[in-house]
Amino acid sequence: MLRPENNTSQGTMRIIRPRGTAELNKLATIEINPRINIKHYFRSADILIKQARVYYNEGDYENAYILFLKYTNLGITELSRHPSYKAPEHKRQNKAIKLNCLEALNALETLKPKLDKLFEDHLEDINKNNNSNHNNLSRKQSTSVVDRKTRVSSESLKIQVEANVPEEEKIQVEEDTREKKKRSDNEQWSVQNALRGVSGIGGTTGSEKEQNKQRDLSNAQANYPKTNFYNQSDSFNYIKSPTPSAPSYAPPLPPKPIVEESDPIIKPVSVPPLPPKIRNEQQFESKGPVTSDQFVPKLPPKIKLDQQDEIHSSPASTTEGGLPLRYLYLPDSLQKDFLRIAQTNTSKNIETCGILCGTLKNNVLTVTTMVIPRQSGTPDSCTTENEEELFDYQDSHELLTFGWIHTHPSQSCFLSSLDLHTHCSYQIMLPEAVAIVCAPKHNPSYGIFRLTDPPGLPLITNCKAEGAFHPHPDEPIYTDTHNDTGHVRIKSYSYDIVDLRG
Ligand SMILES: [Zn+2]
Ligand SMILES: [Zn+2]
Numbered sequence: 306m307l308r309p310e311n312n313t314s315q316g317t318m319r320i321i322r323p324r325g326t327a328e329l330n331k332l333a334t335i336e337i338n339p340r341i342n343i344k345h346y347f348r349s350a351d352i353l354i355k356q357a358r359v360y361y362n363e364g365d366y367e368n369a370y371i372l373f374l375k376y377t378n379l380g381i382t383e384l385s386r387h388p389s390y391k392a393p394e395h396k397r398q399n400k401a402i403k404l405n406c407l408e409a410l411n412a413l414e415t416l417k418p419k420l421d422k423l424f425e426d427h428l429e430d431i432n433k434n435n436n437s438n439h440n441n442l443s444r445k446q447s448t449s450v451v452d453r454k455t456r457v458s459s460e461s462l463k464i465q466v467e468a469n470v471p472e473e474e475k476i477q478v479e480e481d482t483r484e485k486k487k488r489s490d491n492e493q494w495s496v497q498n499a500l501r502g503v504s505g506i507g508g509t510t511g512s513e514k515e516q517n518k519q520r521d522l523s524n525a526q527a528n529y530p531k532t533n534f535y536n537q538s539d540s541f542n543y544i545k546s547p548t549p550s551a552p553s554y555a556p557p558l559p560p561k562p563i564v565e566e567s568d569p570i571i572k573p574v575s576v577p578p579l580p581p582k583i584r585n586e587q588q589f590e591s592k593g594p595v596t597s598d599q600f601v602p603k604l605p606p607k608i609k610l611d612q613q614d615e616i617h618s619s620p621a622s623t624t625e626g627g628l629p630l631r632y633l634y635l636p637d638s639l640q641k642d643f644l645r646i647a648q649t650n651t652s653k654n655i656e657t658c659g660i661l662c663g664t665l666k667n668n669v670l671t672v673t674t675m676v677i678p679r680q681s682g683t684p685d686s687c688t689t690e691n692e693e694e695l696f697d698y699q700d701s702h703e704l705l706t707f708g709w710i711h712t713h714p715s716q717s718c719f720l721s722s723l724d725l726h727t728h729c730s731y732q733i734m735l736p737e738a739v740a741i742v743c744a745p746k747h748n749p750s751y752g753i754f755r756l757t758d759p760p761g762l763p764l765i766t767n768c769k770a771e772g773a774f775h776p777h778p779d780e781p782i783y784t785d786t787h788n789d790t791g792h793v794r795i796k797s798y799s800y801d802i803v804d805l806r807g
Contacts, residue, residue, distance in 0.1 A: 324367055325424035326417050333374035335383055338766050341733065343389040347398045349734045350379055352705055354405050359665045361412060368668070370416045373409040380406045621792035624736065624758040630792035633707060633737045634671040635661075636800045640751050643710055644743055646677060646804065651714045651745065656687035658711040660695060661739070662704035670737055672707050674801040687711060694805055706734065710741035718744035718752040720783055723773050725756065728783075729765040732756050739786055739793060753786045753793050 337346055357372035380402040384390055390399070620629030647657035658680055663672040676698060679690040689695070699706065708731055711724075720728065720740060731738035732755060742752045756762045761782035768777065786793040 323420070323423040323427045326370065326420050329367060329370050329420070330374065332371050333378055335375050335379050337379070337383045337387055339386065339388050340769075341730070341766065343384070343387045343392075343395065345730045345733060346379065346384060346387065347395075347402075348706075350376060350384075350402055350405070352734050353379065354409065355705060356665055357409065357412070361416075363667065365668070366416050366420055370413065370420060373412045373416070376409045377406050377413070380409075621794070622790060625760075626758055628736065628758070630737050632669045633739065633786075633793050634663075634669060634796045634798075635739075635753070635793060636672060637795050637797050639672070639675065639710070639741070639800075640743060642802060643675065643741075644712070644745060646802070647712045647743070650682055651712055654684045654714045655682040656685070656712050656714060657682060658687045658689065658709060660699075660706060661708045661710060661741070662699055662702075663707050664703065665705065670705075670707055670735075672800060674702070674704055674803060675710070676704075677802070677804040677806055679806050684714070685716075691805075698803065698805065706731065707737065708735075708739040708741065710743065713742055713744040713747075715746060716744060717747040718742050718749050720754055722775055722777060725761075725765050725777065725782060726768070728754070728756060729762065732758075732762055733766065737792055740783075753791075754783045755786050756783050757781050 353372050353376045357369050357376060360366075360369035360372060384399075384402065389395065621632040622630045624630060643657075643659055644651070646659070650657045658678070660676045660678060661672045662674040662676055663670060665671075676695060678692065678695045681688050681690060698704075709728070713719075720742065724740060724742075728738070728740040731740070736758070738755065740754045742754070744750050744752075756765060760780045761784075764778065764780065764782060768775075770777075785791060
């Protein structure tokens with residue numbers, strides 16, 4: 306059930322307060338933990354840039370800017386601090402990330418003046434309204450100081466990347482860019498292109514009033530009822546965390562966006578058709594094959610919102626630390642379907658797991674596919690096998706990872722200590738990621754969880770305990786997500802189930 310939102314409505318645009326790049330820069334910080342396997346950061350990087358491209362193509366330039374900048378911060382500065390960064394087996398991923406960084410930096414160069422212009426215009430409007438020439442002058446001065454600082458840092462990042470990319474690759478990227486630009490000029494903007502990709506965002510657009518609302522909500526969440534928290538350890542084994550696949554080939558640079566500079570409204574685009582799925586009980590949305598491998602098409606001119614579309618510019622919820630969480634939609638038949646698939650294992654007291662995949666559109670994450678990977682289960686463990694096959698499937702179907710689901714054939718509904726560590730790797734990739742537990746023999750029999758942040762996420766990220774199962778401090782490490790204060794919404798729609806077990 307959707308909560309009413311007084312600032313969004315179907316088919317109407319919401320005027321939002323533009324934010325300057327100085328403000329957006331603060332939302333793009335990212336810090337790696339050397340204790341976390343670098344493969345999770347490779348996967349995170351992939352999810353970051355795919356989301357950035359979606360936002361870019363939807364005309365949501367603020368979120369695109371944040372994610373492209375976050376990507377460059379990860380790819381240029383943070384990753385190199387990881388102890389495994391220089392391992393020879395990561396050469397391919399590192400090369401792909403460097404090329405993607407060039408794409409991201411070019412996008413940032415395009416976006417920055419647009420965003421700053423919107424912000425300056427906004428300040429001028431305020432000053433005009435206040436009828437204060439003095440304030441006008443001082444604010445303009447401070448903005449230009451910020452401008453210079455940001456430009457310097459963006460340029461130095463680019464020099465750093467370019468220095469690390471062999472000359473022939475740079476030439477290739479530039480040629481590809483020119484070629485793709487030429488092609489995109491002749492192509493209609495397509496939604497399939499816009500859907501190439503989906504992960505976590507450091508902030509979201511909203512008015513000052515909304516930000517106050519966020520703070521209020523955050524305070525409210527600090528008072529979650531005790532019963533929403535689970536902090537148990539047990540003697541279970543569980544699935545090993547996913548291995549990220551290599552970030553894909555660096556896509557072409559985006560064309561210059563078409564923006565009406567005097568218009569401070571960032572407009573989402575109309576509903577695109579989703580790519581066809583392997584198995585389709587009933588199309589979730591309109592049909593349409595993916596016809597182009599080009600991810601950045603010509604930016605759409607102003608397109609009217611589809612009346613059926615739901616726009617969520619404001620966050621669904623926030624973390625305990627006040628960071629925004631976007632809506633995550635789950636199909637209402639997920640639990641029933643998964644239990645049916647797992648039934649054979651469950652009857653033998655063997656665990657089953659599945660991966661929740663989906664798409665980002667109009668700032669909403671929607672689970673569109675449940676993938677059952679090859680796996681081996683025991684009464685108290687489940688281990689995914691051949692993860693490359695899983696990631697290949699996701700990549701070829703433009704699917705992002707939104708979490709995982711598993712059964713407790715005989716145990717109650719909670720996250721074991723190993724579950725917490727497994728889920729940690731999902732949540733560092735995407736703050737909205739969820740862990741769903743199905744415990745058919747117990748009540749409650751179904752739980753949708755995320756780590757609290759703080760204290761859960763940093764606590765598990767930094768946990769140095771040895772062994773698969775170990776006790777954790779008695780703190781609220783994780784919480785339900787599908788109540789009225791969470792970011793998960795159960796919706797009635799069809800989705801795909803892909804069983805890779807053969
Ligand atoms: Zn479990
Ligand atoms: Zn631990």
